[in-house]
Amino acid sequence: MSKYLVKRIGYLFVTIAIVSFIVFMMLFFTPGDPATLILGNMSTEEAREAMREQLGLNSPFLVQYFNFVKDLVLHQDLGTSYITQRPVLQEILEVVPNTLILSFVAIVIAVVFGVALGIISAVRQYSLIDAIVTVFAMIGISAPIFWYGLLMILLFSVQLGWFPPSGFDTPSQMFLPCLALGIQSMSMIARMTRSSMLEIIRMDFVKMARAKGQKEVWVILSHVFRNALIPVITVIGLQFGMLLCGALFLEVIFSIPGLGRLMIESIKMRDYPVVMGGVFFMSLCVTIVNLITDICYALVDPKIAKS
Amino acid sequence: MNTEKILEVKNLKKYFKVKNGMLHAVDDLSFYINKGETLGLVGESGCGKSTTGRTLIRLIEADEGEVLFHNKDVLKFNKPEMKEFRQQAQMVFQDPYSSLNPRLSIFELISEPLMNSNQYRKDKVKTNARVKKLMEVVGLSERLINSYPHELDGGRRQRVGIARALSPNPEFVILDEPVSALDVCIQAQIINLLKRLQKELELSFLFISHDLSVVKHISDRIAVMYLGKMVELSDYNAIFADPLHPYTQALLSAIPIPKVNVERNRTILVGDVPSPVNPPEGCRFAGRCIHAQEKCHQETPELREVGGNRFVACHLVNNEPSE
Amino acid sequence: GKSEPANSGDQSSKKDTLTVAIPFDPITMDPHAAGDTPSVNNQTPVYETLVVYDQDSKIAPMLAESWEQIDAKNWKFNLRKGVKFHNGEEMKASDVLFSFKRATSPDGVKVQYVMGAIDAANCKVVDDYTIIIATHEPFPLLGYLPYIGASIVSEKEFAADPEKAARNPVGTGPFKFVEWKKNDRCVYVRNEDYWGEKPAYENLVIRTIVESNSRVIELESGSIDIAYAIPANDVARLEQNPDTKIERNTSTLFNYIGMVNDKAPFNNPDFRMAIDLALDEEAIIKTVFRGIADYTPTPVTPICMYFDDSDTKPRYNPEEAKNLLKKAGISEGTTFTMTIYEDQTMMDAATVIQSMLKEVGINLEIKVLEFGTFFLGLESGDYEFFISAWGAVGFTEPDNNLFGPLHGSMIPASNSVHYNSSEYNGLLTKSRATPNGPEREKLIKDAQKLLRKDVPMITYANLNQIVGTRANVKGFKPSLAESHFVRYAYFE
């Protein structure tokens, strides 16, 4: 297991290194001059040239990338934001907790309700409740998150005045965005749980458990569910990337200071260090979550635990 | 019987690289098949029967050894020679469900091997006639010519598989468990069909199966494999009347016989077939053999002739058969 | 927000926190590195300048008690005594000198556009409370001094650790900085040692709420007291709501349609005039700004000093426009591209302009670029039509709106229309050397008349400052740009 972990973590670093290279390359070829953006359009060409020199924007691509890596490795430093002149790491760390809280709460909501609904509809296949869950899940998957985020504000903040439409400090502020984000993944998870439960439910060992005289509830929970969990875990892992994207919309709609918004703004402002840092961080999150899902996988599936 | 060797295999080896070592799927196999003869290849699951069959026609590339087809080494054939060879040697697969492409019609399936020869590719009428002839030969009604495999039952599908193998007029056909997926009644139909075709078309068969009674019914000679090695090879009568290798003996005694009141001395093997990954030195059967001795665990027994055209790989069998 | 909704007036007398919502997050707290409105919004509570525009847009003393112009290039300022920085140090002339030096050094590169005029090397400290400020060329310095780049910072703090100082501003203003939560809020507390009249409330919170809807909803629910940049379509509702009200002011900001003047057919004044004639600016204002903006005939907006009020009507005559187009050799159905960046009002305006130009037989393709890409092309003069804006500084000094965007020496930096008229250049250069008075007034007005004739750009809207406040917030008046002063606000 530990060897496996070491290998995975090594792989994680390689992935991130290449991701950073790709992103760096993409940014390099992106039109738009950071110096102009920093200084504004009233600035003089000399000032901009000086700024470019100062930011190292005039060196060749590989040199710039090398400097980035050097700083990262030697100083654990992601550089300084062109725009705010603050360390990128600090910029990111300030906003990242909100994004993580948002994603985490959403995923908890999604997993708890998604799995429960999935189980219910699988067990009661073709029943009314199954139909309702299926339709609900389809709606959850198809409706654009930025739309129902808005509708939620319209309903809960404007019409009913129950929750504030912006900010992310108090639980009441967090409720709407977390719910909105959770709904989408919940739908995915519910459907996945349902179909993998249905697949497992037909297997011989389930019949065997019933033939033992086991109660149906326990058959479902102790035999079917644990096996059905394996594909569900993959979905949860994959959901995380999607969740970060959904979070980005909600950060915009609910005015939440988060990583997604920071990224969009930085991309627009050609604040390369922040973009790099953000991508770096997001990839790190995604890869770590993948690692965690793989470990959960191993915990659930004894076959994988061995190898 | 004609004694011309159509196929001769010498020291064939195929190892697969797997996670924790080398999997000895086929290890130093030698045998031959005469023209018009059926060689039965039996053994338990995973002992390398299919791998042997596949390496013979180079669906898998062998690691070592020679496969002489009409005295020419198949393993050294170049592309055009291979193309020629593929017309002469064909294969019928175990699973009539997965061995037919579900998207092709029966006509397309049967004519596929023909498409490699110019005379058929250009001439639609000829192909059509040939396919219809083949369908008739294997007992498929002509109206099925445009149906798709999923519309047919297992027996019919296997007939399609056979027709397809026969379409380029091969001399030699490898039959990889062609009946094991079928019910007894259908199985009987297919076996009869194969026997009839062999007679009519003077085919040579390599018949792979794990069902000894079926093998016995169809084969002239039988080779028994265990964990990638051949342990015994002789005439079918001899094997059933007087199995020499302890494994063959155990195998025979394990077959349930559908008769009442037959008294049998059964040797029930203990333990499971060991893993073929990095097998130890010595006789591979030694671990389960009730007669195993010191020597068996240390030296690998060679397949040797023990008279009467019988071959066996066991330290404990005397040079002359006991009769 | 942290603050609970204030339901009625009885509670508000006790209120000691003012919460302001702005639409964007500040970029920096370093006044010499700030060019953007949100940063200015967050620095005005903390930093102060030598002089200031009062609520009536007149120059008034702030850190300087009095001043005089010694000659064309030198000004003497007498500083206020007993002014303390938030770190307890007293403000001296040396701090002023330091601030100006810093603002004109590479550190102040973002404020170069204004501060570059100051010749820091020749500024002289006379004594602790007197300083002489020099400019390179004759320059209307006083009108520019309320600029954020001219803020006075503590020499001690900035000399020691500029980076820390940039994040933890230490100024002389009525509020002390407490914390800055990125993309969320900045928090301030009243400076109890303030030299002047202290604000009526103790805490100031400036929140970043990007969504205009949310800003309005939060204002309605009482979570915030003042909301900047209220969308025009919410004005009526906030005015009707007894709990909220709208404060508005005109401004020196304007949006314009740019045409690259050194490129055919835009180099033909007839063509430019034809476009002006084809556009019904009032209709644009009505649709895009829901009527809450004014027309300005030139970059000099009506509030500016020396506004030329002889010719203020928008020109709209599609028939004449067609004639002029014919004269300019533009055939019916010619297609042009209008490049804009993604700003809702600009996209809306472009949409309206598109349909108006269609009336005179010009097809307009709208190309929306990202902000970053937009400016790149602006510099290189790649565009045909474009829409841009000017005037973030917000002074009534007309030079601000005439020189940067149109003076020949500013090509390509800020003169994006590449207008280079020797007559116009001469008028402006001369006006800079002329002290305020009838002579300067004439020069400035002539410049405006020239622009009216030449139409190098079509200024279609003079924006209004629209700020929503709770009904119990008094004493607040929007400034001419978005850098409003909240220090005078109080709860009733």
Next chain:
Amino acid sequence: MNKNKKDTKTKVTKSRGQFAIVLLSFKRNKLAMAGLIILFILFLTAIFAPFIAPYGFDTTDYDNTFQQPSAEHLFGTDEFGRDIFSRVVYGSRLSLSVGFIAVAISVVIGGTLGAIAGFYQKQIDNLIMRFMDILLAIPQFLLAISIVAVLGPGLFNLMIAVGISSIPRYARIVRATTMTIKGEEYIEAAVASGTNDTGIIFKHILPNCMAPLIVQISLGIADAILMAAGLSFIGLGIQPPAPEWGAMLSGGRNYIRGWAYMTYFPGLAIFFTTLSLNLVGDGLRDALDPKLKN
């Protein structure tokens, strides 16, 4: 071991093509049928937009701005007095073409890569799939944003961005199916009958890859439409006055307080489009995947 014996149960003798079977199981699946019908209507709408829409998508009418839905303007009018119904109708052209073309891009590139990886395996496979893994480590939407930033906004660039960012999923699925199919006995049978590599890829592997791919495509188009709308929503999408639904939604957001209907209709349009595609995709999956049948 003859595990295969079990399969012998699945016998179909009635003469039905695969397509007919899919259709049949589709007919039984009411949700999928509903999806198919909605999708069909959408297609008709897109094709006949000029005949359906009562006004032009960019016809402004400054005297009739902000009209609530009425008989004259089914969905009301927007801030320029444009008829929202007409815009939504014309928008179907954009959204559907963005969805289809973007997916076409990713299927062609991803599918080819996946097929190459799956067929030749070993190093090539390793190289391609590691690269795909890396692309997958960047959240897809972020990747799309970055690509739009590089290329600039616009209809075509939007398609490219959405297309490129979903390459990995098609590469993966095609690779996986190629590899499964490669292991099928009928491929061996084809080799044994002398068919060459090209014949095998085109006659045997590709046609059999289609089932899972089609499912993925129909779900993928829904995702692509959503993603394109998302990009428009944050202002990186199609240029005005093109009636892209995401952009309409984004624009309508400013008027949500007094004129919420402006966000209802484009939102509903996106929703129904993706819903129908998801339903159809789901139905296809059930119809094509024997495991889920009972």
Next chain:
Amino acid sequence: MENNKLLQIMDLCVTYKTQEGLVHAVNNLNLEISDKETLGFVGETGAGKTTTAMAIMRLIPCPPGKIEKGKIFFEGEDLLKISDRKMRKIQGKDISMIFQDPMTSLNPVMRISEQIMEMILLHKKINKKEAYAEACKLLELVGIKKERADDYPHQFSGGMKQRVVIAISLACSPKLIIADEPTTALDVTIQAQVLSLMKDLKDEFGTSMILITHDLGVVAEICDKVAIMYAGSVVEYASKEKLYLNPSHPYTKGLFNSIPKLDTDEEFLEEIDGLPPEPTDVISGCAFNPRCPYCMERCEKEKPGITYLDKEHYVCCFLYENK
């Protein structure tokens, strides 16, 4: 009702609703089994063997399955009428079941010991520790070392898994074990091991057993009685000896003739023509009539009733009606 009958099935009908139509999986099936008796239940694929077994256990998935009519008496009580609770008490404790495929009948994520303990804890009032000890004892009984009790199924070979399943089914010393093709998925040598184990255990515990299979050899080995099933109903029922020596129903005869014999050489096998009926087809008269070589006019119109050839031997065929 005679009292020595442990299980008696009367007129059982089971149907499945499928896309193609209603499948009459079990049609008016009658069957009985006495104490300490082993019944072999033979038939082709799709004959309805598994369905019958599931009906006894009351595990027919519903939908799509439905028990249309019939009675299943177990120790005098109709299993189809009692409450779920009561049925759960019987499941596992009095009747236990072994499924066809050992690969899938064990839960892959539970330890072997847990799976055995589950059964014990459900039906015996003992604590976990005792249950664990008992589970180990059961494992030893089926020839698996108790050290391996905490392993997971994937660490076992097929034969071992099937033995674990047997251990589970024996855990509560049931009165009846239903074994659904317990060895079909196993190799011959392993099959021999498992069969001999089952035989020993059955004798030791004195349980009754229904052994479902399509292999007449297996039946010959361990059964006392045999029921031949065709298209959902039993066509012939007799003691093993009687059936093997005197197969009477044309289908039974065909079945015997289809099997390749080990002890005699024949050129061709006798086959039953045609194919088993489609599950959805309703055949009027005797279900076997389209394939029956002795088919009479009457067979196409009427369903044959039960004809007793002997006290222990009945057949459903008009050929014997008047004898």
